[in-house]
Amino acid sequence: GAGVSQTPSNKVTEKGKYVELRCDPISGHTALYWYRQSLGQGPEFLIYFQGTGAADDSGLPNDRFFAVRPEGSVSTLKIQRTERGDSAVYLCASSLKGHEQFFGPGTRLTVL
Amino acid sequence: GQSLEQPSEVTAVEGAIVQINCTYQTSGFYGLSWYQQHDGGAPTFLSYNALDGLEETGRFSSFLSRSDSYGYLLLQELQMKDSASYFCAVREAGNMLTFGGGTRLMVKP
Numbered sequence A: 001g002a003g004v005s006q007t008p009s010n011k012v013t014e015k016g017k018y019v020e021l022r023c024d025p026i027s028g029h030t031a032l033y034w035y036r037q038s039l040g041q042g043p044e045f046l047i048y049f050q051g052t053g054a055a056d057d058s059g060l061p062n063d064r065f066f067a068v069r070p071e072g073s074v075s076t077l078k079i080q081r082t083e084r085g086d087s088a089v090y091l092c093a094s095s096l097k098g099h100e101q102f103f104g105p106g107t108r109l110t111v112l
Numbered sequence B: 001g002q003s004l005e006q007p008s009e010v011t012a013v014e015g016a017i018v019q020i021n022c023t024y025q026t027s028g029f030y031g032l033s034w035y036q037q038h039d040g041g042a043p044t045f046l047s048y049n050a051l052d053g054l055e056e057t058g059r060f061s062s063f064l065s066r067s068d069s070y071g072y073l074l075l076q077e078l079q080m081k082d083s084a085s086y087f088c089a090v091r092e093a094g095n096m097l098t099f100g101g102g103t104r105l106m107v108k109p
Helices: none
Strands: A003-009 A012-013 A018-024 A031-037 A044-050 A053-056 A065-068 A075-079 A089-094 A108-112 B003-005 B009-013 B019-023 B031-037 B042-050 B053-057 B062-063 B070-075 B084-091 B097-100 B103-108
Touching: A003 A089, A012 B097, A018 A089, A018 A108, A018 B062, A031 A075, A031 B097, A044 A065, A044 A075, A044 B097, A075 B053, B003 B084, B009 B019, B019 B053, B019 B103, B031 B062, B042 B053, B042 B062, B070 B084
Parallel strands: A012 A108, B009 B103
Antiparallel strands: A003 A018, A018 A075, A031 A044, A031 A089, A044 A053, A065 A075, A089 A108, B003 B019, B019 B070, B031 B042, B031 B084, B053 B062, B062 B070, B084 B097, B084 B103
């Protein structure tokens, strides 16, 4: 079956702009996670959804970052007033059982 | 604070066995996972240990000692395609994962 998909695969933007990153989880997976990964480092947790609600958003670095999952399936990560330090690969994962997470290919965000 | 320590790089030859260690210090602990990530690719799940002991899945095995806050991933009969980064990750409350910095494994012929 289809895996987790993320769009766009690459996003280049200018400092101060607004961006939206989309994640389509595996059908039927109730849990959805956002991580970001900088070069040479492990993924860093941002936010976790169980169904439509954000169960844990403790990893969001500041209030410029926001994520939604209005119908319990697709999720959008929104970043306002982007900064150069936001440049990273943003990974989405979904799961049915808690311990096995299926990751998408990521969106590479570059802020110029 | 929360931290996971693993070696940054390991090199081994084809057909050999390699062990990647992980020590962790986290506020919550439900289990230890291992993920593989090829350059430019997505992390893929390899194994999970919630209880002490060894879990075997084909050529890969993973071990956990909760009392020592320690685990390892054992890769046997190494193949060139095993060259990748390997991450240990602690599963905490709410199923979030806290990842280590990754171990880059280079398999040489």
